[in-house]
Amino acid sequence: GQNIDQPTEMTATEGAIVQINCTYQTSGFNGLFWYQQHAGEAPTFLSYNVLDGLEEKGRFSSFLSRSKGYSYLLLKELQMKDSASYLCAVRSHSGNTPLVFGKGTRLSVIA
Amino acid sequence: SQTIHQWPATLVQPVGSPLSLECTVEGTSNPNLYWYRQAAGRGLQLLFYSVGIGQISSEVPQNLSASRPQDRQFILSSKKLLLSDSGFYLCAWSNRGGYNTEAFFGQGTRLTVV
Numbered sequence: 001g002q003n004i005d006q007p008t009e010m011t012a013t014e015g016a017i018v019q020i021n022c023t024y025q026t027s028g029f030n031g032l033f034w035y036q037q038h039a040g041e042a043p044t045f046l047s048y049n050v051l052d053g054l055e056e057k058g059r060f061s062s063f064l065s066r067s068k069g070y071s072y073l074l075l076k077e078l079q080m081k082d083s084a085s086y087l088c089a090v091r092s093h094s095g096n097t098p099l100v101f102g103k104g105t106r107l108s109v110i111a
Numbered sequence: 112s113q114t115i116h117q118w119p120a121t122l123v124q125p126v127g128s129p130l131s132l133e134c135t136v137e138g139t140s141n142p143n144l145y146w147y148r149q150a151a152g153r154g155l156q157l158l159f160y161s162v163g164i165g166q167i168s169s170e171v172p173q174n175l176s177a178s179r180p181q182d183r184q185f186i187l188s189s190k191k192l193l194l195s196d197s198g199f200y201l202c203a204w205s206n207r208g209g210y211n212t213e214a215f216f217g218q219g220t221r222l223t224v225v
Contacts, residue, residue: 033214041219042216042219043155043216044216045214045215048213087154087155094208096162096208098143098145098157098214099213100157101147101154101157102154103153103154
């Protein structure tokens with residue numbers, strides 16, 4: 001089976017750094033994706049990891065450890081507009097396999 | 112550039128009525144297509160996916176069905192809606208093959224069954 005776990009909610013202060021964790025147990029592994037979803041809107045792609053290590057994209061970074069089945073999304077210099085849900089997703093097999101999503105972490109950024 | 116269109120944006124339907132949601136993709140050929148549902152406060156649940164015309168894989172047994180009559184068209188249907196069918200329905204596409212192929216989502220349809 002497939003199991004992807006994330007914290008349900010997090011709160012952080014504007015200008016701070018927040019780390020959102022994701023652990024996964026899947027029948028195979030062929031990449032981990034992070035998406036951002038504002039309330040009432042569709043998810044938008046943030047980052048992709050398939051090899052161990054850190055991928056940096058501006059204020060957002062994503063880390064992967066395949067041996068531990070663990071990833072995190074790091075958001076720096078938080079802004080109010082970063083208040084959203086962050087979804088972790090895993091592709092378990094070939095590129096034609098659908099992404100399986102965790103339930104998402106709702107992040108609230110406060111002043 | 113590639114775009115995905117999904118309609119309608121919102122829909123209120125009575126229990127027992129039929130449903131048809133349509134999704135089309137432009138600017139790419141032979142995409143993988145997906146239907147997901149997101150219930151209030153819950154994650155994205157994969158309903159159906161398709162790797163080609165007429166090829167549909169169902170992930171969750173229920174009263175919904177999907178069809179792909181054309182390469183870039185994906186339709187979600189039901190003959191009789193249930194209250195539990197309420198939710199946010201999202202169509203998505205990705206490129207065939209490859210590994211770092213993220214899914215791109217349409218704007219979604221918010222369905223309320225009353």
